[in-house]
Amino acid sequence: MVVSKQLQTASRLLAGDAFDSRCASRPIMDQVTTRWGTLIIAALITGPHRFSALHQRVGGISQKMLSQNLKALVRTGLVERTVEPAVPPQVTYSLTELGESLAEPLCALLGWFGANTAAMVAAQQRHDALAPR
């Protein structure tokens, strides 16, 4: 494979990092790559969203998980929370610069999933057919 060349170098950069269980990136990675983190970031790419807008957009998430994840993302500096004093209260979430820079590779990943999900589902079915029960 041609790609493996670049990939090997890329992975070596991480060898002493991400694979170490006591690495600082672990908890952060967990937070972002967790089920909802990815989708929330992705949802914010198109621009600022209000709480309820996100709630609808992400689909399937509970308010609890949404607010929880948002808080964590704000803390990590990926998302910015903006409160506009008004009645009723109006809160807007948007990506910080850091968050936008994350969105790039993240989008690539999501794009890959969009393109290859069908193949993977097929693989699963093939696999299940061979190993009944």
Place this chain on the structure above:
Amino acid sequence: MVVSKQLQTASRLLAGDAFDSRCASRPIMDQVTTRWGTLIIAALITGPHRFSALHQRVGGISQKMLSQNLKALVRTGLVERTVEPAVPPQVTYSLTELGESLAEPLCALLGWFGANTAAMVAAQQRHDALAPR
């Protein structure tokens, strides 16, 4: 932002997909982006690995989780399991072509984490300093 242009189009491709809670990609994404999935794939980029090698390399993972994740990844068609008849038994795991194509965007993401973890940790500390307790 200049990037937001491309990102918007990219995310729109997913709008009807990944954000729908009943989308087929959800469970698969969960499986890959789960805590260990990412690292296992990444570990396999440098080439085939045996079970125990992976166990050491990933660092912090239990055999249970490793074998469990590997089984799932094999089922999804991302990883191939090769048994060489020998005593003692010798099993090797390697990426399939599909798995390698996934590794590309995944590596980009891991690379981003490697480069930006420091900034995020700093952001967290800043945040925590402001909100005592």
Place this chain on the structure above:
DNA sequence: CGGAATCCCCGTGGATACTG
């Protein structure tokens, strides 16, 4: 509207021990 708080359940995931 945008959450915080409480309750509760079930799955994830670790430790340990056993098998082929």
Place this chain on the structure above:
DNA sequence: CAGTATCCACGGGGATTCCG
């Protein structure tokens, strides 16, 4: 060596209710 099996604890995460 490469797993599988069993037990068990913790916390992720959903539903509901209440607050500013």
